[in-house]
Amino acid sequence: MASSLLCWLLIIITINAAVPDGFMEFYVDRCVFTSPDLKDIQYIRSLIYNKKEYARFDSNVGRFVGYTEYGLKQAAYRNSNPSFIAGMKAQKDAYCKHNIDIDYQVALTKSVAPTVRLYSTTPPAGHHPSMLVCRVYDFYPKTIKVQWLRDGQEVTSDVTTTDEMEDGDWYYQVHSQLEYTPRSGERISCRVEHSSLKEPLITDWDPSIPDSERNKLAIGASGLILGLILSLAGFIYYKRKARGRILVPTS
Incomplete structure (x- = not known):
């Protein structure tokens, strides 16, 4: 700066x-x-x-x-x-x-290290079928450098990066998009350089589970856990009520 x-x-x-x-x-x-x-x-x-x-x-x-x-x-x-x-x-x-x-x-002379989130998205019909987004946010000062790497080599084509945008709270954010065609075994990374970092921050994309599927799994797991808790609570309540009953013999 x-x-x-x-x-x-x-x-x-x-x-x-x-x-x-x-x-x-x-x-x-x-x-x-x-x-x-x-x-x-x-x-x-x-x-x-x-x-x-x-x-x-x-x-x-x-x-x-x-x-x-x-x-x-x-x-x-x-x-x-x-x-x-x-x-x-x-x-x-x-x-x-x-x-x-x-x-x-x-x-x-103050600085705040950026937070990086890397995720995939599907553009509207008629556009490239796949796109990666590297969202870099909550950093200060403004100057920052964002790059895409494929197997450690810089990618310069099919890349779109916004200007640094003010958050209104002294922090900044920037979004970089990479259009890509998945290849077996390749490693795609987002590389960030900033004055708050002693060395570049490299975030690898994990294609094993798409974000949409990961969210569905998280919601499903939460619902299953909640159902188990409610079932266990109902069982405990039933057992306690059963213990308090008085059986009257009939002749």
Whole structure:
């Protein structure tokens, strides 16, 4: 994750807001970074009027740059004040570095290992008769690599993989599908690489019992066990009632 470019919108401050349908001026501070090292941090302040950026300070440039006629005048005015420019340059350390260090401590260096489920499915009529699905979910951070292996060799054809999808709880999930024709004795696996794993996680598909049949067997076994329990309870109840009876002889 450290190699990926992260852009963090730190704060939005409204300077002047009028009534609805009026005018609005505000500025946005951003910290763009690839690591917590100061040299890898870029501080940007954008000056915006009615949704249009008219000037910007960029720590990589070291001064304000104007984008409109008004912005050019504002940039020149601010650049003419050395103490003000020095204060803006200091924000890279005082503002960005401080907050980025906190984020790396509490979130950005954390990781959660993915859970992998491998199962088969039958597409609708007219499509390929068999398909394997590798569902990888509940992992963090977002970046992940999912591959299919056949007898240890990567499979690149007939593979469809979704983008990483947000779960809405900081976790992500991804689904990869492989169209296949079963072959006797072959081994098909789903291989997952993630920053939370010390080595790739390889899950083999077990074709011995299809998922649909496995579910039917589980339901049938549960019903059989429940029937035995109810029969045993009825037998015990009958025996207890029989012991409490009093036999009256008839002449």
